[in-house]
Structure formats: structure tokens, C-alpha cells
Amino acid sequence: MTRRDLWIALVLCLTWGPGLPAQSIRADAEAHYRVALRALDEDHERVAIEALRTALELDPAHAMAHYSLARVLRTASPEDAIAHLDRALQLGLPAKETTASADLRIELLYAAARRRTREVFTDPDTGLMWTVRDNGDDVDWATATKYCAALTLRGFSDWRLPTLDELAAMSDRSQIHLYKIRRPLALSACCPWSSTRISGTPTVFAFNFGEPWPYKGPPLNCRALCVRR
Numbered sequence: 001m002t003r004r005d006l007w008i009a010l011v012l013c014l015t016w017g018p019g020l021p022a023q024s025i026r027a028d029a030e031a032h033y034r035v036a037l038r039a040l041d042e043d044h045e046r047v048a049i050e051a052l053r054t055a056l057e058l059d060p061a062h063a064m065a066h067y068s069l070a071r072v073l074r075t076a077s078p079e080d081a082i083a084h085l086d087r088a089l090q091l092g093l094p095a096k097e098t099t100a101s102a103d104l105r106i107e108l109l110y111a112a113a114r115r116r117t118r119e120v121f122t123d124p125d126t127g128l129m130w131t132v133r134d135n136g137d138d139v140d141w142a143t144a145t146k147y148c149a150a151l152t153l154r155g156f157s158d159w160r161l162p163t164l165d166e167l168a169a170m171s172d173r174s175q176i177h178l179y180k181i182r183r184p185l186a187l188s189a190c191c192p193w194s195s196t197r198i199s200g201t202p203t204v205f206a207f208n209f210g211e212p213w214p215y216k217g218p219p220l221n222c223r224a225l226c227v228r229r
Contacts, residue, residue: 029059036068048072063091070104078111120154121184127229128166131159134223136188141202144193144224151226159226164196164212166227167205179207185225191215192225 036051052069055062066088073081085101085108093101122129135147144161151159172182179187191204191213201214204222215222 026059026062029055029062029065032058033062033065033068036065040068040072045072061091063088063093064097066091067093067097067101070108074104074108074111078108078115082108082112118184123170126166126169128162129156129228130162130170130185131226132184132186134187134189134192134225136223138189138219138222139193139224140219140222141193143219144222145195147224148226153226156228159228161193161195162225162227164194164198164203164205167192167194167225168212171205171207171210173210180210181207187223187225189221189223191221192223 032051032055036048036055039045039048039051049069049072052065052072055065056069059065066084070081070085070088073084082105085105089098089101119132120129121132131151131153135144139147148159148161151157153159170182170185171180173180175181175183179190181187187207190208191206194203194205194212196203196212198212198214201216203212203214205211206213
């Protein structure tokens with residue numbers, strides 16, 4: 001068993017151990033918080049996040065757990081990190097962390113801004129604006145259509161599924177990646193839906209093979225990648 005496995009086992013034992021009386025809940029939350037700090041010292045970020053979230057489920061008013069989670073999330077999810085930092089400040093932090101929080105807030109605001117600039121890509125050849133990433137989960141054609149129609153991003157709400165031709169134009173067979181789509185677009189699975197039907201069948205474009213695929217089966221590896229003009 002690796003050291004990482006031991007950390008995960010420790011978190012699970014703390015989480016699923018025998019029920020504690022109400023007066024021990026805060027002590028249990030503090031125990032998870034200490035596990036998180038030790039995990040951070042040994043660069044086990046995922047374990048730390050699990051421990052911090054568990055601590056906050058037990059004790060939502062644990063200011064230092066909110067602050068620590070803000071620090072851990074500052075790159076992966078700066079918007080969430082800002083929310084945790086605000087909550088930590090509202091609850092009251094020790095002087096040292098209160099002072100450091102000003103610098104952390106600036107870092108988080110810049111990180112959030114950088115993420116927003118990477119959310120969309122405007123193709124200079126066509127003028128089409130694309131979401132840089134797909135929805136990240138298996139969806140059928142109807143759900144993909146609704147997903148794009150309901151999407152609001154960068155202040156725009158007129159997103160839609162791309163046509164088959166629009167998707168095909170983003171295929172780049174020179175890419176070394178498995179899903180050969182033009183960068184900076186990135187897919188979490190091979191096959192985003194198009195708005196096009198072939199012989200009445202909804203059709204994906206398979207970026208691993210570089211060709212359209214009329215598809216009626218379960219939506220395994222089918223995604224929603226949205227576009228607008």
C-alpha cells in the first residue's frame with residue numbers, strides 16, 4: 001500500500017467511523033482538518049480536498065478549513081476558491097491569514113480572469129465562437145441540444161449545437177492527441193453531437209477517426225460542444 005493509499009484510508013476511517021455525539025462533531029471536523037494539513041505537506045492534494053470538504057460538512061463554520069480549501073482550489077477552481085475565501089473572512093480568520101488573504105484574493109481574481117479568457121475560442125476564418133471545452137459527460141442528442149440552448153457564457157446566451165460541416169472544419173488530423181480537434185478546443189470524449197441528421201438519425205462527429213457517425217445507441221462518449229456566431 002502506498003503512502004497515498006494510507007492517507008485515503010485514514011480519511012475514510014474518519015468519515016465512516018462510529019457515530020459521534022453532537023458535542024464531538026467539531027472535534028471530528030478538526031481531525032479531518034489536521035489530516036488535510038498533513039496531506040498538503042506531502043503533496044496529496046486530492047486527499048486534502050476530500051478531508052477539507054468533510055470537515056466543512058461537519059462544521060460549516062470552520063474558518064481555517066474554508067481558507068485552506070481556497071488555497072488548494074486557487075488553480076483548479078478560482079471562482080470556488082473566492083467563495084471559500086469570502087466565507088473564511090466572514091467567519092473570522094487569525095491575523096496572519098487575514099493579512100495573507102489580500103494577496104490570495106488578488107491571485108484568485110487573476111486566475112479567474114485567465115480561466116474566463118480560455119472558455120471560448122473565436123475562429124478567425126469563420127467568425128464562429130466555440131466553447132473551448134465540451135460539457136464533460138455522456139449526453140444524448142436531445143440533452144445536448146438543450147444544454148447548448150440553455151448555456152450562458154461570456155455574456156452570450158445564443159449558443160447552439162454546431163452543424164456537421166462546422167464540426168468537420170475543426171478536425172485537425174495533424175494533432176498528436178487522440179481526439180484530433182483544432183486547438184485550443186479540447187474534448188473529454190471522441191464524439192460531440194452535431195445539429196445535423198443523416199437519414200433522420202442524429203449524428204456525431206468522431207474526432208478520433210475524423211468522420212461523421214449517425215448514432216442511435218446509448219450516448220457513451222457523446223458530448224455537447226457549443227458554438228455561436
